[in-house]
Amino acid sequence: MKKTVLREYARLIVRSGVNVQKGQEVIVYADLDQPEFVAMVVDEAYKAKAKKVTVEWDYQPLEKLHSRYQSVSTMGKVEDWVAARQEHYCQVLPCRIHLISEDPDGLKGVRTDKIAKARQMRYPILKPYLERRENREQWCIAAVPGVAWAKKLFPELSRNQAVEKLWEAILYTSRVDADPVKAWEEHNARLKARCDYLNSLRIASLHYRADNGTDLTVGMMPEGRFCGGGEKSLQGIFFNPNIPTEECFVSPKRGLAEGIVYATKPLSYQGQLIENFYIRFEKGRAVEAVAEKGQEALTTMISMDEGAAYLGECALVPEDSPIAQSGILFYNTLFDENAACHLALGNGYADTIDNFENRTLEECRALGLNDSMIHVDFMIGCKTMDIDAITEDGKTVPIFRKGTWAF
Amino acid sequence: MKKTVLREYARLIVRSGVNVQKGQEVIVYADLDQPEFVAMVVDEAYKAKAKKVTVEWDYQPLEKLHSRYQSVSTMGKVEDWVAARQEHYCQVLPCRIHLISEDPDGLKGVRTDKIAKARQMRYPILKPYLERRENREQWCIAAVPGVAWAKKLFPELSRNQAVEKLWEAILYTSRVDADPVKAWEEHNARLKARCDYLNSLRIASLHYRADNGTDLTVGMMPEGRFCGGGEKSLQGIFFNPNIPTEECFVSPKRGLAEGIVYATKPLSYQGQLIENFYIRFEKGRAVEAVAEKGQEALTTMISMDEGAAYLGECALVPEDSPIAQSGILFYNTLFDENAACHLALGNGYADTIDNFENRTLEECRALGLNDSMIHVDFMIGCKTMDIDAITEDGKTVPIFRKGTWAF
Numbered sequence: 001m002k003k004t005v006l007r008e009y010a011r012l013i014v015r016s017g018v019n020v021q022k023g024q025e026v027i028v029y030a031d032l033d034q035p036e037f038v039a040m041v042v043d044e045a046y047k048a049k050a051k052k053v054t055v056e057w058d059y060q061p062l063e064k065l066h067s068r069y070q071s072v073s074t075m076g077k078v079e080d081w082v083a084a085r086q087e088h089y090c091q092v093l094p095c096r097i098h099l100i101s102e103d104p105d106g107l108k109g110v111r112t113d114k115i116a117k118a119r120q121m122r123y124p125i126l127k128p129y130l131e132r133r134e135n136r137e138q139w140c141i142a143a144v145p146g147v148a149w150a151k152k153l154f155p156e157l158s159r160n161q162a163v164e165k166l167w168e169a170i171l172y173t174s175r176v177d178a179d180p181v182k183a184w185e186e187h188n189a190r191l192k193a194r195c196d197y198l199n200s201l202r203i204a205s206l207h208y209r210a211d212n213g214t215d216l217t218v219g220m221m222p223e224g225r226f227c228g229g230g231e232k233s234l235q236g237i238f239f240n241p242n243i244p245t246e247e248c249f250v251s252p253k254r255g256l257a258e259g260i261v262y263a264t265k266p267l268s269y270q271g272q273l274i275e276n277f278y279i280r281f282e283k284g285r286a287v288e289a290v291a292e293k294g295q296e297a298l299t300t301m302i303s304m305d306e307g308a309a310y311l312g313e314c315a316l317v318p319e320d321s322p323i324a325q326s327g328i329l330f331y332n333t334l335f336d337e338n339a340a341c342h343l344a345l346g347n348g349y350a351d352t353i354d355n356f357e358n359r360t361l362e363e364c365r366a367l368g369l370n371d372s373m374i375h376v377d378f379m380i381g382c383k384t385m386d387i388d389a390i391t392e393d394g395k396t397v398p399i400f401r402k403g404t405w406a407f
Numbered sequence: 408m409k410k411t412v413l414r415e416y417a418r419l420i421v422r423s424g425v426n427v428q429k430g431q432e433v434i435v436y437a438d439l440d441q442p443e444f445v446a447m448v449v450d451e452a453y454k455a456k457a458k459k460v461t462v463e464w465d466y467q468p469l470e471k472l473h474s475r476y477q478s479v480s481t482m483g484k485v486e487d488w489v490a491a492r493q494e495h496y497c498q499v500l501p502c503r504i505h506l507i508s509e510d511p512d513g514l515k516g517v518r519t520d521k522i523a524k525a526r527q528m529r530y531p532i533l534k535p536y537l538e539r540r541e542n543r544e545q546w547c548i549a550a551v552p553g554v555a556w557a558k559k560l561f562p563e564l565s566r567n568q569a570v571e572k573l574w575e576a577i578l579y580t581s582r583v584d585a586d587p588v589k590a591w592e593e594h595n596a597r598l599k600a601r602c603d604y605l606n607s608l609r610i611a612s613l614h615y616r617a618d619n620g621t622d623l624t625v626g627m628m629p630e631g632r633f634c635g636g637g638e639k640s641l642q643g644i645f646f647n648p649n650i651p652t653e654e655c656f657v658s659p660k661r662g663l664a665e666g667i668v669y670a671t672k673p674l675s676y677q678g679q680l681i682e683n684f685y686i687r688f689e690k691g692r693a694v695e696a697v698a699e700k701g702q703e704a705l706t707t708m709i710s711m712d713e714g715a716a717y718l719g720e721c722a723l724v725p726e727d728s729p730i731a732q733s734g735i736l737f738y739n740t741l742f743d744e745n746a747a748c749h750l751a752l753g754n755g756y757a758d759t760i761d762n763f764e765n766r767t768l769e770e771c772r773a774l775g776l777n778d779s780m781i782h783v784d785f786m787i788g789c790k791t792m793d794i795d796a797i798t799e800d801g802k803t804v805p806i807f808r809k810g811t812w813a814f
Contacts, residue, residue: 042472087488
């Protein structure tokens with residue numbers, strides 16, 4: 001890929017993505033796949049006057065070794081210095097840039113039970129820090145190609161060709177064209193207009209139906225509101241947490257979900273693929289979850305904690321989004337979630353609650369926002385999906401017809 | 408390079424290098440050049456029953472960006488969580504494996520003055536932690552090829568060929584053959600025999616001469632002793648800090664160095680090459696240091712602190728060592744220092760003082776051990792080098808003739 005185009009993309013991530021402010025710290029999380037691009041992002045962050053940029057490198061094969069050899073108690077321990085680093089993050093509120101490139105099934109065969117237990121041990125220690133930063137930090141998830149990921153998508157191509165083709169797909173769906181920053185402003189305006197309309201309806205519940213058997217009703221909080229595209233941190237800084245993004249999303253009310261829903265795309269959860277699965281909900285809770293492949297990972301996922309079996313997000317994405325139109329199944333949530341309607345199990349987003357700036361997290365949860373250590377999107381959209389809104393005053397308003405917007 | 412051979416090398420580093428003990432933590436410092444080999448080292452460390460292995464990745468281009476854009480005060484600050492991590496290291500005494508592969512002039516053009524000032528700011532905070540761990544940790548420096556480094560050595564070869572050739576050179580000089588662990592035991596026995604002889608002489612000073620103009624006399628501490636090859640930590644664990652190593656070394660007495668010495672190989676100091684230089688000593692202090700190339704880096708180096716202008720090490724290496732015989736100029740101290748006699752400016756090694764186990768660091772320094780934040784080797788050996796020992800009882804004993812051992 002041409003360096004000038006990559007430079008535009010790096011700038012987009014820094015300026016429109018996290019929107020680095022003068023004097024801020026920035027942390028970049030990256031795999032080893034694209035070090036030269038990572039250096040471009042770091043350079044752009046400094047040019048945006050970041051005080052300090054730190055890169056935290058990751059390497060999937062090491063994750064496998066750690067989970068094979070370490071004891072659960074070692075994996076689950078939060079050392080004092082790690083807690084001290086969390087405290088530092090709470091003080092300085094760094095921008096966080098996640099450059100994802102991992103192999104969708106790169107952790108196949110790991111001991112998911114150990115990883116899950118260790119996460120359950122660490123979470124109570126880390127949770128207070130995470131909550132103190134919630135909605136106060138700017139963050140952005142964007143993608144770069146890894147060889148294994150690219151070969152998964154384009155197995156017929158050589159390594160270099162596959163990586164190049166994945167670059168093209170990432171840049172196209174991320175709107176990296178002549179003036180990406182402007183393209184994102186326009187895109188955000190369109191998403192906002194959709195959300196404004198949805199919020200004007202005062203939706204009490206959404207009813208999903210499709211010919212694959214999906215028939216699910218999900219209840220909303222009266223205080224809930226649809227959001228999409230960029231958002232504002234509690235510090236008042238506008239940022240775009242996902243590049244790309246095509247969704248209008250809301251956090252539903254915990255306890256109000258009835259029916260069955262069929263996944264329409266494979267889900268890569270912590271390096272394990274879960275394929276062809278359905279989930280049945282009763283009183284908001286996932287009471288049945290059955291997968292053709294990856295059953296163990298699915299079961300582990302919804303058992304992570306009490307809230308892991310409840311919904312945290314309903315996102316509306318038309319079947320004709322640029323990502324859907326690319327025709328590529330990315331095996332990566334950042335992309336696949338933006339090619340189809342999806343739900344998320346686990347934690348809800350407090351910033352989808354009206355006037356969240358003046359509510360505590362506890363108040364938001366008392367309104368029905370779900371609380372969990374996980375937040376995992378899974379795709380349910382398809383070309384036959386119809387969605388109706390049942391409004392607070394009892395009307396039925398078509399939202400989606402045949403997989404795309406009905407308005 | 409064949410995976411089975413690399414596996415042998417990884418095992419050598421883990422078993423003979425740091426000698427990982429059951430339940431120990433291990434930290435691997437590595438550049439991004441050879442991630443698959445790094446994973447092998449991690450795997451071998453776990454197989455040696457390490458409790459936890461952490462890899463700290465480095466990437467030279469980021470170092471350049473940090474030093475260009477960060478302020479000195481940002482670069483020089485030691486955050487609380489970094490100090491907490493140092494405290495953790497003091498508690499658990501992890502094994503440290505340094506896998507070096509950096510481009511010898513990869514930091515060309517950086518602001519050395521900023522880097523030096525920042526290091527001077529950090530050192531007083533970090534020094535107490537470093538001193539608490541001194542001689543208590545097992546550590547090992549070993550090399551893996553980086554593309555830029557390989558191309559510097561073999562510019563006529565393709566990238567892949569150059570890397571392969573550098574692998575060959577590293578593995579040959581590191582004695583990775585049929586049974587490398589056994590080869591290292593034999594090698595250590597030979598080095599120990601040389602040191603025993605040198606120590607039996609009761610050397611008061613060494614007199615270096617060569618036809619390039621070198622004429623230098625360096626005084627020793629009566630308590631000093633020559634060491635070589637593997638050593639024992641204060642916890643009683645035998646380890647090999649350098650792979651490869653060919654030297655018998657001692658820390659001289661601060662204040663006793665008179666004369667002039669000419670470097671015989673380029674020195675890569677913090678990513679900058681210093682070439683064709685000499686240093687003149689008076690009363691132990693470098694009073695004149697002149698380089699054809701890299702003068703600024705040289706001046707900065709010997710001005711880092713008071714002790715940076717005094718000697719911390721005298722190492723004897725014959726001109727017919729396997730590394731010298733390879734005929735390769737590595738532009739890397741780990742190798743070049745083991746192909747020629749060298750001196751080091753800066754910190755002395757307390758473990759070259761007799762009975763150091765029962766002396767404090769302060770006591771060692773009172774005996775004449777130099778104290779500095781730097782320890783930089785520079786090569787002075789050549790085919791015409793003669794070295795005489797003047798013993799405590801006034802005799803002159805030939806140690807080197809024409810660049811190699813005289814006994």
